[in-house]
Amino acid sequence: MKLARFGEDRLGIVRDDVIVDVTDVAGIASGEWPPVGMNRLISDFGALKQKLERAASGQGVPLSSVRLLTPVPWPSKVVAYPVNYHDHGAEMHVGYRADNQGFFLKPPSSISGPNDPIVLPVNAGRRIDHECELAIVIGKECRDVPRERHREYIFGYSCLIDAVVRGKEERVARKAFDTFCPVGPWIVTEDEIGEAAAELQGTLWVNGEVKQDANTRDLVLDIPGMIEMASSIMTLYPGDIIATGTPAGV
Ligand code: MN
Numbered sequence: 001m002k003l004a005r006f007g008e009d010r011l012g013i014v015r016d017d018v019i020v021d022v023t024d025v026a027g028i029a030s031g032e033w034p035p036v037g038m039n040r041l042i043s044d045f046g047a048l049k050q051k052l053e054r055a056a057s058g059q060g061v062p063l064s065s066v067r068l069l070t071p072v073p074w075p076s077k078v079v080a081y082p083v084n085y086h087d088h089g090a091e092m093h094v095g096y097r098a099d100n101q102g103f104f105l106k107p108p109s110s111i112s113g114p115n116d117p118i119v120l121p122v123n124a125g126r127r128i129d130h131e132c133e134l135a136i137v138i139g140k141e142c143r144d145v146p147r148e149r150h151r152e153y154i155f156g157y158s159c160l161i162d163a164v165v166r167g168k169e170e171r172v173a174r175k176a177f178d179t180f181c182p183v184g185p186w187i188v189t190e191d192e193i194g195e196a197a198a199e200l201q202g203t204l205w206v207n208g209e210v211k212q213d214a215n216t217r218d219l220v221l222d223i224p225g226m227i228e229m230a231s232s233i234m235t236l237y238p239g240d241i242i243a244t245g246t247p248a249g250v
Helices: 037-043 045-056 086-091 147-153 171-175 194-199 223-233
Strands: 002-006 010-015 018-021 078-080 104-106 132-138 154-161 181-189 201-206 209-215 241-243
Touching: 002 037, 010 037, 010 045, 037 045, 104 171, 132 201, 132 209, 132 223, 147 154, 147 223, 154 241, 223 241
Parallel strands: 078 241
Antiparallel strands: 002 010, 002 181, 010 018, 078 104, 132 154, 132 241, 154 181, 201 209
16 A cells, blocks of 8 residues: 655545545544644554555545645654665765664654755755665554564655765754655555565666665665664654665765
8 A cells, every 4th residue: 555645634545646535534634733644544554454445446636636745744753874885885985884883863854745845055055965765664663673573563665865964063963954854755555565675676866867776685784673773772653764774876
C-alpha cells in the first residue's frame, strides 16, 4: 500500500496514477494541530488495514491533479545516520562511519513535501548539499530491538533528502533549516518491500543529470543495524523517521 498526504491535509492511497481519499475511513481529523493523523493511522494500522484496502478500490482522482504533502509531518524525531556509505566518506575525507559514529537528529520542523522548494538560507554564502537517502518509517513503539526482529517495527519506506550547509558548526545547526528535509512522495508499506529493502536503488538527479545513484546493499550500517542502534538509546515511536545516510555524489 502507498499512503500519501495531499491537498489540505487529506490522506490518500495511491493506486497506479490515481489517489483515493481515505481520510474519513482512517478517522483522521483533517487540519488538526498538531498534525498527527498519520502517526495515529500507523499506530492503528493493524485494525484499519482491511478497511483501507477496501476503500482503496474506490474512485480516485488523477495523482497529477493534487499537491502531495509530506507523509509524516509530525514525527517525534528524525534519526539520521552520517557517513553510511564508504564512497561518501571518501569524498568528504572523513575516517569515521555510521557504525562507530552513531547518529544525529533533524528537527521535525525541517520536514517538507516532495514538491516543495528547499529554501536556502539567504546569508549562508556557503556550500549547500543534497543528500539522497532512504527513509525508514517506524511502525510500533519499541526499545532495544534486536536486529533479527527489526522488520516487526518498520511501517514502511519513503525517500528523503538530508540537505546540509557544509562547515564547522554543529551538524544539527547546519541541517535543521526549515525545508531541509523533504520526505515523500508517499510511504510504501513494509509488506511490499520485505527483504528487498537490503537492495533498494536510490537515484538523485539535478536538472536531469544523475548526481547520486547507489544501492542499500552498500550501506556500512545496514537497516537492521540502524534500528538496533537507535532503539538501544531511545524509544522509537510510530511515525518516527530514520534517514539512512547518503552515498557519494553530493
Ligand atoms: Mn545525511
